[in-house]
Amino acid sequence: RAAELNPEFNLFIHLLTAEEIEPYLAALDDKAPCELPLYGVPFAIKDNIDLAGIPTTAACPAFAYTPERSATVVERLEAAGAICIGKTNLDQFATGLVGVRSPYGVPANPFDPAYIPGGSSSGSAVAVSAGLCSFSLGTDTAGSGRVPASFNNIVGIKPTRGMIPCTGGVPACRSLDCVSVFALTAGDACAALEVAAGDDPRDPYARAGEQLPLRGGCNLRVGVPKADQLRFFGDDGAKALFATAVDKASALGARLVEIDYAPFAETAALLYQGPWVAERLAAVEDFLKARPDAFWPVTRRIIEGAYGYAAVDAFKAAYRLEALRK
Numbered sequence: 001r002a003a004e005l006n007p008e009f010n011l012f013i014h015l016l017t018a019e020e021i022e023p024y025l026a027a028l029d030d031k032a033p034c035e036l037p038l039y040g041v042p043f044a045i046k047d048n049i050d051l052a053g054i055p056t057t058a059a060c061p062a063f064a065y066t067p068e069r070s071a072t073v074v075e076r077l078e079a080a081g082a083i084c085i086g087k088t089n090l091d092q093f094a095t096g097l098v099g100v101r102s103p104y105g106v107p108a109n110p111f112d113p114a115y116i117p118g119g120s121s122s123g124s125a126v127a128v129s130a131g132l133c134s135f136s137l138g139t140d141t142a143g144s145g146r147v148p149a150s151f152n153n154i155v156g157i158k159p160t161r162g163m164i165p166c167t168g169g170v171p172a173c174r175s176l177d178c179v180s181v182f183a184l185t186a187g188d189a190c191a192a193l194e195v196a197a198g199d200d201p202r203d204p205y206a207r208a209g210e211q212l213p214l215r216g217g218c219n220l221r222v223g224v225p226k227a228d229q230l231r232f233f234g235d236d237g238a239k240a241l242f243a244t245a246v247d248k249a250s251a252l253g254a255r256l257v258e259i260d261y262a263p264f265a266e267t268a269a270l271l272y273q274g275p276w277v278a279e280r281l282a283a284v285e286d287f288l289k290a291r292p293d294a295f296w297p298v299t300r301r302i303i304e305g306a307y308g309y310a311a312v313d314a315f316k317a318a319y320r321l322e323a324l325r326k
Helices: 002-009 018-026 072-079 122-129 146-151 186-196 236-251 262-272 277-290 297-308 311-325
Strands: 012-015 042-046 083-088 135-140 155-157 178-183 221-225 255-259
Touching: 002 012, 012 122, 018 083, 042 122, 072 083, 072 135, 072 186, 083 122, 122 135, 122 146, 122 178, 135 186, 146 155, 146 178, 155 186, 178 186, 221 236, 236 255, 262 311, 277 297
Parallel strands: 042 083, 042 135, 221 255
Antiparallel strands: 012 083, 135 178, 155 178
16 A cells, blocks of 8 residues: 555655565564564654665665664664564655655645645654554654644654664754654554663663653643744634644643743744754765755755854853753
8 A cells, every 4th residue: 555655645765665574574473462562563764764774865865875774763663573664755854844855755745735744754744644554753853753743633752852762863963853753642652662762872862761651641731822922824724723722632631831932932943043053064064065966955055054153153052042941
């Protein structure tokens, strides 16, 4: 079904063949389903996360390399019995929240192809929403997991930084990157998260002992920005949907908590229109200097904006971030 839909939906940069999947299936031959928590469960991974023997492109064909080893998170999921079916499309170098910045086409939103899929983990979200896999992996630096989850009506979990190791992934902003999980339900997402979480000595940001999210809904608090801080940019449909979502959360028993959104908006500006873009440049600078023509134009423009900042700007931004966090 994935092979049938892919030409129209632009979901997979590499959909595994039957021959490529066979070794993973064979590994389950001597196992019973009760022995492995994810026995035979199909999943997909964003194509900035390594799968052994399959090219990693980060949605840039000229950047592609073929890793000998899978990312730590992929190895853990496969050891638990999960079967990877393919590598999914994304905003090039995970730069963007829209899902349209890819030379491999725009992944189609399964509800209406006129709607954008959201990004940067566009293909991973659509693959779950379209019913092609039980869960998938994306990355989330500034919304790249949660935004496409929202746009495709599925669950997207962004763990705290370091809960899932990023070893074997193409970095966007190494100090902020998180591997994210997509699924149809929170319970399914947590089942994958429980397997994926844990320290990795190869990732300096990884750590152990993280508390896993609760599966129940007791004492749920939902933050709602102050009314005068809401922005819908003339989209009355989005405004109505937001109000409906708030009402539904309250009806389900959640306690609504008004929050000041201003610090979050300023933090977002630091990341995309401020010195933090230099961290994106740090991840790909050598390749950018060697092959500037290989970049999606808007992606190149965003990343090259880092040359306008000095080290002192980065320190000032780091200090401001700590003040906003407090």
